[in-house]
Structures are given as structure tokens and as C-alpha cells.
């Protein structure tokens with residue numbers, strides 16, 4: 001009997017994308033094999049994270065990087081690094097932060113992931129009024145407003161990456177660095193394109209967080225924190241198990257050694273952010289595969305999945321969008337019909353992306369589909385579209 005069957009678990013069709021509540025995506029056999037290989041031996045976790053540092057530096061151009069238990073974990077650790085630097089007293093005190101504890105950000109970029117900064121001990125300072133989102137105007141937070149909010153109490157500027165984020169990262173970096181504070185970027189879901197692995201760091205960000213379990217195709221509970229070596233070293237020190245006699249500890253050269261530390265901190269605020277050896281190794285293999293495939297072949301692979309779904313839909317209307325990740329859109333007569341169709345499918349264990357349901361549009365995201373799903377998904381979509389249309 002399979003392990004899943006023994007636990008009473010049966011699969012779903014995940015056309016919503018690599019969302020956490022639907023268990024993320026699918027790992028390639030090569031990634032699974034690497035995790036199994038790591039699981040069969042013990043490793044020194046400092047050496048494991050040093051290898052991660054080399055791989056992530058190659059992939060991103062960053063001075064250093066570590067693998068964490070997810071992008072949210074990377075944000076918590078990144079915040080802890082901005083709060084404590086390489087001061088072990090400050091590390092041991094978190095989440096009780098010193099006076100320099102503000103994370104300045106545009107109010108329009110607030111989301112529920114940013115509480116990771118508060119968990120670390122930071123305080124979020126919102127700037128600007130997002131009139132362009134409320135439909136009441138055209139303005140968002142401006143660079144000048146952001147600059148005015150930075151002061152001696154500022155630990156970092158926080159920037160959430162989206163194509164429409166304002167002010168643009170390059171401006172945010174310029175004003176933050178002019179004030180001597182680092183910029184932390186949430187780029188959890190900003191891959192592909194591959195260029196984003198380097199883009200935010202090239203624009204001057206000091207730390208960037210990516211999810212490992214989204215487009216990269218690594219373990220669901222993995223993430224990357226990449227950036228300035230001293231900050232990444234601080235993050236690593238606040239995540240690792242440091243329960244060793246002090247004289248035995250040596251920070252690997254990848255993280256610039258531990259000369260700067262007056263003493264070794266205790267288990268840090270980031271202990272709950274840890275990634276196991278299986279996650280680290282799995283993510284690194286997935287990261288190599290993600291880079292080797294390249295954007296155009298990945299796009300073609302996703303497009304082929306959606307074409308197969310559309311072919312199985314018969315004459316039910318559906319369109320495939322351009323973009324870094326192609327999507328299949330089903331336009332219903334109105335939002336109520338879209339909601340009925342979504343509910344019918346969910347009852348059949350088919351989950352669609354609901355991001356555009358208010359417009360009456362249902363979205364099929366290809367990233368977490370498996371080949372066996374495609375025909376069944378297309379047929380289920382066609383039959384639910386027909387039933388939902390009648391019911392209205």
C-alpha cells in the first residue's frame with residue numbers, strides 16, 4: 001500500500017499554481033533523488049550552507065546566500081540580520097530590538113507576509129497613500145515621502161517586488177543607501193524570468209528573499225536569502241544550531257569567517273526558520289535545473305500543458321495569455337457563473353486560481369499540473385462550464 005493511501009490521502013488537481021495550501025508544486029525526479037541521497041547520510045550543516053552559499057552566489061551574483069525554510073523564513077531572517085548585524089548581544093536579545101528597529105515601506109505594498117519582519121522584532125512604518133489602488137487618484141508612495149520617513153530609528157527599507165511596485169527599486173536603493181540603511185526585498189514569487197535571480201540585487205538591494213517551492217521547483221518548505229555577505233552571515237548565525245563549545249565554532253570562509261564576532265550567540269530568533277539537509281540539497285539541485293532549462297523552453301513546456309487542457313475542452317471557449325508564465329483563461333458570463341463553476345470543480349477536487357474571479361474570469365495555472373491531469377482537467381472544465389452556465 002502506498003504511504004498516502006495508508007494515511008487516507010488522495011490527490012487533487014492543482015490548477016491554482018504553486019500555492020502553499022494546495023501543497024505547492026511537483027518536484028522533478030532528480031530533485032527527489034538528491035533529497036533521498038542527503039537523507040541517507042549525515043552532513044555538517046555549516047558545510048551544507050557553505051555549499052548553498054556557493055551555488056546561490058553563482059545563480060544570483062550575490063556575495064552570499066543561504067537556504068531557509070521558505071521565503072517567509074528568509075524575510076524573518078533578513079529582518080533579524082538588519083536588526084542585529086553581527087552583534088551577538090543584539091542577536092540574543094531579539095525579538096526585543098534596539099532603537100533602530102523600523103522597516104520603512106510603501107503602504108501599498110503591505111501584505112500578510114510582512115509580519116515576518118515583526119516576528120523578528122521589527123516595526124513596520126507605512127509611507128504614502130495608495131490612491132491609485134483605491135481609484136481615487138493616480139499617486140502612490142513617492143521617493144521623497146519614503147526618504148522623509150528614514151531616520152536614526154530605521155533598520156531597513158522593505159520593498160515588495162511586483163511589476164507595479166512604486167517607487168521603483170533603483171530609487172528606493174538610492175535614498176536608502178544615502179541614509180546608510182539596507183534594502184530588503186520580498187521577491188518570493190518573482191520567478192520566472194531567470195533575470196530576476198540577479199535583477200533586484202543588480203538594482204542594489206542588500207538582501208532578497210525567494211521561495212524555493214514556487215517556480216524553482218524545490219521542496220515546498222524551502223527558500224533563499226541572498227545578498228550582502230555580512231547580513232547573510234548574520235542571518236545564518238541566527239538560524240543555525242550554535243550549541244557547541246565556543247572554541248569549536250568556525251564560520252566558513254564563504255561567510256567571511258567569524259573574526260568579527262566578540263562571542264558566539266545562542267540559538268537565534270530564526271531557529272524556527274531552519275531548512276534540513278534534504279531541503280537544502282533538493283533546492284540547490286532544483287535551482288540548477290531551473291537555470292539550465294531557461295525561460296523560453298520553460299514557457300513552451302507550460303504552454304504545451306495548457307494546449308493539452310484546451311484541446312480536451314472541446315469547443316468551450318478558453319484563451320492562453322502571453323507572459324513569463326502562460327495562463328489559460330475561461331471567461332464566464334458574470335462573476336456568479338465563475339463562482340458556480342469554481343465550486344463545482346472544487347467539489348470534484350479540481351482547484352483553479354481564483355485571483356480574477358471578481359471579473360468573472362477563472363484561471364488555470366500550469367505550474368503544479370502533472371501530465372496525467374491534463375485530459376481530465378480539460379474535460380472537467382468543459383462539463384463544469386456547461387453546468388454552471390445552465391444553473392444561471
Ligand SMILES: *Cc1c(COP(=O)(O)O)cnc(C)c1O
Nearest residue numbers: 070071072073113188189211223
Ligand atoms: C509565497 C510568498 C511568500 C512566502 O513564501 P514561502 O516560500 O511560502 O514562505 C512571501 N511573500 C510573497 C509575496 C509570496 O508570494
